[in-house]
Amino acid sequence: MIRFIDVYKEYDNGTKALKGVNMRIDDGEFVFLVGPSGSGKSTIIKLITGEIALTQGKLMVNGYSMSNISPKQVPLMRRTLGIIFQDFRLIEKKTVYENLSFAMRAIGASSRDLKRRIPYVLQLVGLEQKADRYPGQLSGGEQQRVAIARALVNNPNMIIADEPTGNLDPNRSLEIMMLLERINELGTTVLVVTHEKNLVNRFGKRVVAIEDGRIINDETGGYYNGEKI
Ligand SMILES: Nc1ncnc2c1ncn2[C@@H]1O[C@H](COP(=O)(O)OP(=O)(O)OP(=O)(O)O)[C@@H](O)[C@H]1O
Numbered sequence: 001m002i003r004f005i006d007v008y009k010e011y012d013n014g015t016k017a018l019k020g021v022n023m024r025i026d027d028g029e030f031v032f033l034v035g036p037s038g039s040g041k042s043t044i045i046k047l048i049t050g051e052i053a054l055t056q057g058k059l060m061v062n063g064y065s066m067s068n069i070s071p072k073q074v075p076l077m078r079r080t081l082g083i084i085f086q087d088f089r090l091i092e093k094k095t096v097y098e099n100l101s102f103a104m105r106a107i108g109a110s111s112r113d114l115k116r117r118i119p120y121v122l123q124l125v126g127l128e129q130k131a132d133r134y135p136g137q138l139s140g141g142e143q144q145r146v147a148i149a150r151a152l153v154n155n156p157n158m159i160i161a162d163e164p165t166g167n168l169d170p171n172r173s174l175e176i177m178m179l180l181e182r183i184n185e186l187g188t189t190v191l192v193v194t195h196e197k198n199l200v201n202r203f204g205k206r207v208v209a210i211e212d213g214r215i216i217n218d219e220t221g222g223y224y225n226g227e228k229i
Pocket residue numbers: 011012013015016017035036037038039040041042043044
């Protein structure tokens with residue numbers, strides 16, 4: 001569960017990026033976070049992942065209080081999150097299978113765990129036939145599916161996708177969003193930052209809209225730049 005309670009973020013140069021954000025995302029939800037460039041979306045994501053610290057307020061991330069989390073606890077908190085970026089961020093010199101095994105080894109998984117989990121997630125994202133390919137031998141949509149598999153492989157509580165379809169054409173974008181929807185249906189909480197109005201409006205999910213550091217709308221089945229926002 002994610003809970004922002006009156007969160008303010010001011011960067012070192014004085015930019016007030018968040019001005020009193022209140023938001024709660026319960027386990028099992030699917031949420032789109034939308035808003036214009038510079039409105040504070042990445043700031044929200046970076047606060048959740050612990051990349052930056054908040055200035056004022058309270059933020060709970062899957063049971064961890066981000067205002068007084070100890071350095072030792074940060075890796076444990078991060079394990080509850082799977083993160084996906086616009087530019088995939090795969091290791092080019094490793095195969096699909098190796099990208100996933102590397103992520104699992106990093107948290108101390110055994111060979112037995114790898115053999116059980118990796119085929120399952122590859123099948124979930126529809127890439128079981130491409131385990132031995134290198135990222136450069138895959139299409140953009142396939143690379144993003146590898147990134148999703150990697151985010152899922154350690155069984156996080158929540159997937160955070162920051163503009164996951166920004167580098168993809170509309171059909172591939174729809175496939176990726178449908179895959180995230182399926183992953184959500186299997187029980188993982190999903191938070192998607194996106195500019196893709198057509199996709200957001202097509203899915204009828206909860207839409208949190210942010211503008212100038214404040215949440216201006218939050219409703220299920222909300223529209224992005226439609227009549228409701
Ligand atoms: N490291 C930083 N130092 C100073 N100001 C920053 C920093 N990062 C972001 N900002 C500012 O904070 C505000 C919110 O930025 P943020 O990156 O959260 O927006 P965003 O909604 O993610 O935008 P985009 O859609 O363009 O990625 C902007 O005014 C931005 O210029």
